[in-house]
Amino acid sequence: MPFKKSALALLLEPLRGYLRREPLLLPMRIVDVLAAILYPPGCPLCGRDLLRLARGGSRLCRGCDRSLGRIVRACARCAEPGAAPLCETCARRPPPFGRVVACFPYREDAPGARAIRRWKYDGDLPLGAALSRCLVERSPWRPTCYDLVVPVPLHPGRYRTRGFNQAAVLAHAVARCDSTAGRFAPGVLARTQATERQARLGLRQRAGNVEAAFVARRALDGSAILLVDDVLTTGATARVCSRVLLDAGARDVDVVVLARTPSTAKERA
Numbered sequence: 001m002p003f004k005k006s007a008l009a010l011l012l013e014p015l016r017g018y019l020r021r022e023p024l025l026l027p028m029r030i031v032d033v034l035a036a037i038l039y040p041p042g043c044p045l046c047g048r049d050l051l052r053l054a055r056g057g058s059r060l061c062r063g064c065d066r067s068l069g070r071i072v073r074a075c076a077r078c079a080e081p082g083a084a085p086l087c088e089t090c091a092r093r094p095p096p097f098g099r100v101v102a103c104f105p106y107r108e109d110a111p112g113a114r115a116i117r118r119w120k121y122d123g124d125l126p127l128g129a130a131l132s133r134c135l136v137e138r139s140p141w142r143p144t145c146y147d148l149v150v151p152v153p154l155h156p157g158r159y160r161t162r163g164f165n166q167a168a169v170l171a172h173a174v175a176r177c178d179s180t181a182g183r184f185a186p187g188v189l190a191r192t193q194a195t196e197r198q199a200r201l202g203l204r205q206r207a208g209n210v211e212a213a214f215v216a217r218r219a220l221d222g223s224a225i226l227l228v229d230d231v232l233t234t235g236a237t238a239r240v241c242s243r244v245l246l247d248a249g250a251r252d253v254d255v256v257v258l259a260r261t262p263s264t265a266k267e268r269a
Contacts, residue, residue, distance in 0.1 A: 044127040045115055059130035067111040068104040068134070071260060078235050081105050081262045095235060097227065097242040097253045102260035103138040106231050112259055116230055120166050128166065132173035135258055139174075146254070147223040148185040149175040152241055153214070155191045170258065171228035188225075189241060190215050214241050216248035225253045233261040 042048060043061035060068075074080060075087035079100040104112045119128040151167035159165055168186050175184035193213040225245050232238055232255070242253040 106259035146226040152229040220249040
């Protein structure tokens with residue numbers, strides 16, 4: 001008969017991982033575990049109580065995590081859902097980036113899209129932290145393969161209004177996940193034009209909206225770049241940023257995003 005762990009043993013099991021990874025922070029982690037047991041944190045998306053540490057550190061409850069969905073049969077270059085092995089756009093006009101990795105599909109009426117909008121436009125920072133964790137846990141890339149992790153920048157005016165750059169939050173989480181915090185490079189790209197929000201534009205307007213909006217602030221001297229953003233719809237921003245990085249001397253550019261918009265949703269945009 002297989003041995004079954006008690007509920008308390010399951011709750012305290014993450015301590016073993018913390019001890020192995022960060023022994024000097026063990027006292028602080030013990031406090032975190034005890035606080036989670038006495039005051040179970042709420043899922044930042046649905047608000048239900050959950051024992052976050054019992055799920056290995058994930059900050060979304062299982063139901064919300066499942067509700068984000070998964071991308072299947074994606075284009076090998078741009079992660080277009082359902083377009084494997086290569087979508088029509090990438091076959092006709094290969095992008096300057098190597099490939100895109102996306103965590104879940106972006107559909108306007110879906111929980112994932114609502115979560116991203118709530119984070120970006122309502123300033124829900126705990127939800128942003130949960131989505132950042134989701135990006136780290138779901139993406140199959142290895143940050144150590146890259147020299148720099150570069151977020152897509154906001155224009156300074158929009159940054160002052162919003163108070164944070166969601167791409168930079170995601171990129172910082174990516175850079176930290178393999179003890180690579182030194183690779184986080186938010187100053188490599190700058191946005192020089194206060195363009196219209198891409199979400200407000202139709203399919204044909206997006207490319208022209210960002211065509212000359214970005215510049216590189218430094219030479220990249222053969223660096224391998226991981227470009228990070230929250231949502232990829234037409235790929236216009238990723239294409240322009242990748243070209244700018246390559247022109248500045250980057251060896252190659254890959255892209256990671258939280259969500260990828262399916263072609264049917266793009267056509268409605």
